[in-house]
Amino acid sequence: MVKFGIIGAGNIAHTFCRAIEATRGQLEGIASRDYQKALLYQKQYGIPHAYGSYQALYNNPNIDCVYVATPHGLHYEQMMEILDYGKHILCEKAFTLNASQAKKVFEKARDKGCFVMEAMWTRFLPNIKHLQNIIKDGVIGEITRLEADFCFNAKIDPTHRLVNPSLGGGALLDIGIYPITFANIFLKTPDKIESQVEWYKSQVDISETLTYHYPNAKAILRSSFNSELPIDARIYGTKGFIHVPNFWSSEESHIYDSNHALIESFSFKHKVNGFEYEIDETIQMIEQNNLESPIMPHSETLTILKQMDSIRNAWHFEYPQEKRK
Ligand SMILES: NC(=O)c1ccc[n+]([C@@H]2O[C@H](COP(=O)([O-])OP(=O)(O)OC[C@H]3O[C@@H](n4cnc5c(N)ncnc54)[C@H](OP(=O)(O)O)[C@@H]3O)[C@@H](O)[C@H]2O)c1
Numbered sequence: 001m002v003k004f005g006i007i008g009a010g011n012i013a014h015t016f017c018r019a020i021e022a023t024r025g026q027l028e029g030i031a032s033r034d035y036q037k038a039l040l041y042q043k044q045y046g047i048p049h050a051y052g053s054y055q056a057l058y059n060n061p062n063i064d065c066v067y068v069a070t071p072h073g074l075h076y077e078q079m080m081e082i083l084d085y086g087k088h089i090l091c092e093k094a095f096t097l098n099a100s101q102a103k104k105v106f107e108k109a110r111d112k113g114c115f116v117m118e119a120m121w122t123r124f125l126p127n128i129k130h131l132q133n134i135i136k137d138g139v140i141g142e143i144t145r146l147e148a149d150f151c152f153n154a155k156i157d158p159t160h161r162l163v164n165p166s167l168g169g170g171a172l173l174d175i176g177i178y179p180i181t182f183a184n185i186f187l188k189t190p191d192k193i194e195s196q197v198e199w200y201k202s203q204v205d206i207s208e209t210l211t212y213h214y215p216n217a218k219a220i221l222r223s224s225f226n227s228e229l230p231i232d233a234r235i236y237g238t239k240g241f242i243h244v245p246n247f248w249s250s251e252e253s254h255i256y257d258s259n260h261a262l263i264e265s266f267s268f269k270h271k272v273n274g275f276e277y278e279i280d281e282t283i284q285m286i287e288q289n290n291l292e293s294p295i296m297p298h299s300e301t302l303t304i305l306k307q308m309d310s311i312r313n314a315w316h317f318e319y320p321q322e323k324r325k
Pocket residue numbers: 007008009010011012013031032033034037069070071072074092093094119121161167174
């Protein structure tokens with residue numbers, strides 16, 4: 001039985017608490033900077049222990065794995081501390097602000113013999129796994145173009161973490177990571193990246209269009225907090241194309257031939273909300289004493305972060321934590 005503790009009683013921790021019900025995992029503790037918030041979570045989900053500090057949760061010897069559900073600007077310091085307590089980690093995306101931080105976390109995790117994984121839940125969805133198989137089998141021929149959009153009008157509160165540079169704000173790390181992940185799943189690392197960016201008044205990116213260039217294909221990836229577009233992806237090949245609605249939390253796909261005639265649709269409904277698959281993987285890896293998952297290996301987290309580093313370098317955009325170096 002793998003027992004989880006959660007740090008950060010915010011929005012995404014709810015999704016985790018609901019999903020774990022459908023797995024063999026068990027919630028053992030919830031920690032908040034505000035003890036009253038932790039108590040509310042404890043009551044809502046029947047969690048054995050509530051804590052008013054993250055360190056108090058780390059001190060619970062029964063907790064095997066900490067789910068890090070805090071803003072990504074804090075992940076690096078928090079994971080380095082959690083590893084001092086010898087706990088395994090499932091950490092929300094973006095894993096860290098940059099590849100250099102992630103590398104240090106992975107090195108320390110290996111030294112400590114701890115499992116660590118980025119909670120990029122999209123990679124574990126049955127629909128995405130099925131898509132990988134049928135594309136490998138040539139259902140649409142060779143991929144020539146991929147488009148993925150994660151854009152919505154966030155009606156931004158200027159004090160929210162989404163636009164706070166100290167907390168890792170900005171569209172690229174928060175939602176741009178999904179189209180980037182989708183392109184990497186199906187086309188791997190590009191030869192060249194071009195980008196256009198729009199800035200928010202707090203000096204974080206609010207909207208971007210990325211063009212990933214491959215030898216025989218191109219990916220157009222859009223992410224934005226200030227425009228509405230369907231959260232959709234399309235993969236075009238030499239023999240047809242595939243439409244993946246809501247690709248980041250994908251439950252269905254539709255295959256078309258090159259005359260735009262629908263050939264086949266398939267559907268894989270989540271058991272709960274889709275987080276159950278990454279939780280299942282975490283449990284299995286810990287039970288088998290694996291330090292990383294083959295579905296979300298450390299190398300993939302580093303690859304994606306390096307791409308985001310290079311995009312931000314081209315924009316001359318550093319986070320405050322990076323400037324202090
Ligand atoms: N996988 C997904 O689909 C998905 C969706 C949304 C978000 N996320 C990721 O999950 C992480 C958390 O996002 P969220 O939407 O849950 O954020 P959120 O609602 O703002 O909650 C984050 C929590 O972090 C804790 N925290 C600790 N220090 C903080 C500080 N200085 N400022 C603000 N909060 C602080 C707070 O919990 P306490 O006050 O209880 O300590 C807060 O409630 C982010 O990395 C985000 O990218 C993933």
